[in-house]
Amino acid sequence: MEFKQLEAFVAVVDYGSFSEAARRLYLTQPTISAHIRSLEEELHVKLIIRTTKKTEITAKGYQLYDSAVRILDIRNNLMENFTGSRKQIIDLAASTIPSSYLLPELLAGFGRQYPDVYFHSRQTDSAGAINQVLDGSVDLALVGQNTGDNSCVFLPFCRDDLVLATPVNDHYLQMQNSQVTFQDFLNDPIIIREKGSGTKKEMDIFLEKAGVEPSSLNVIARMNDLESIKQSIVNGLGISILSARSATDLAKTKQILLFPLEESAHKRSFYIVYSKNRILKAHVRQFVNYVKKYYQDS
Known part of the structure; x- marks a missing residue:
């Protein structure tokens, strides 16, 4: 149950219509309807009966209304008490x-x-x-x-740029002094993000442009947490393709090395x-x- 759902419900009751509730809350009528529908599904009860002529609040709806008003008042009072203003x-x-x-x-x-x-x-x-x-x-x-x-x-x-992040060791330190491409790292153990990540999607686009099949990578681990990936690189588990903005902190303190990806890696x-x-x-x-x-x- 979300505050926004309760706000939508209270507004419909207060103003007597979905359209006026939408106008007052700067939402659209479909959004107000979705919030009410989600509340009804979660509570397994009908809160509002809507016809072409009128909007009728059920007995359970009025019961929820009283509680919702108190919950929103508590939220607003907490905000006011802790911040000094509304x-x-x-x-x-x-x-x-x-x-x-x-x-x-x-x-x-x-x-x-x-x-x-x-x-x-x-x-x-x-x-x-x-x-x-x-x-x-x-x-x-x-x-x-x-x-x-x-x-x-x-x-x-x-x-932002995508970069290749590696542990700091003699092998990668020597590679920093020569012209390298992603092909030079294909046999190295690599850590990749799980699906749902924007970085994972961009990595997939890069691999496709570079003509590299994901199945050919030497995947040592799949992780969803970015910080875990970074610390795994620091500890020598493997390399990974990261957002430059997320890797700069460790590169500055010389805990990892960063290699730019070739031209096919778009920003x-x-x-x-x-x-x-x-x-x-x-x-x-x-x-x-x-x-x-x-x-x-x-």
């Missing part, structure tokens, strides 16, 4: 790299300009973040892949994603515009 909330999902390496600087900078905005951030992989946009759980997402879903808007806001993009069926609130639009401008100016 802040506007942005719910967002972010895949691993945006969450760990982009969001900290974005939220710090945005917070200085707009101190009355509070963020509720959830980390998942790109596929999971996009799904949360589609089901209305979040206002927007920052992800590392464009799935081409026609229900979403994908706005590129930041570019990847990170995207702001939101639903076409969602009308973004003013403070959410401010954040979207801030993110786009932040990396244009940097």
Whole structure:
């Protein structure tokens, strides 16, 4: 059960219609309907009977309404008590790299300009973040892949390179002094990300362009956690293809070595994603515009 579902339900009861609830919450009617339907499915009860002429709240609906109002009041009071003001909330999902390496600087900078905005951030992989946009759980997402879903808007806001990360040992230190391509690493043990990761998708695109069959790789491990992959490289388990932004920290402290991939490795993009069926609130639009401008100016 999500706060947004309860907000949608309370708004329908308060304003007596799905259309007015949508207008007040800056959502579309299909989104309001989806939130109500999800609540009814989760609670196994009919909350609202909707006809062409009127919207009728059931007895169970009114019972939920009283509880929902109290829950939302508690949430708002907690926000006010801990922040000293009634802040506007942005719910967002972010895949691993945006969450760990982009969001900290974005939220710090945005917070200085707009101190009355509070963020509720959830980390998942790109596929999971996009799904949360589609089901209305979040206002927007920052992800590392464009799935081409026609229900979403994908706005590129930041570019990145893919690099090959290796342990620091004599073998790879010697390779740093010569011209190498990915073909020179084909027999080396490699760690790859699980499906759902934007980096995994970009790696697959690179391998296809390089004419390398994934089945020909010497895969030593498959991992979903980026930090586990990085530490495994540091400890000598194998090599991996990583986002440059995620690997720079360990390269600077000489814990790993980075090799640029050849020309066939295109730059990847990170995207702001939101639903076409969602009308973004003013403070959410401010954040979207801030993110786009932040990396244009940097």
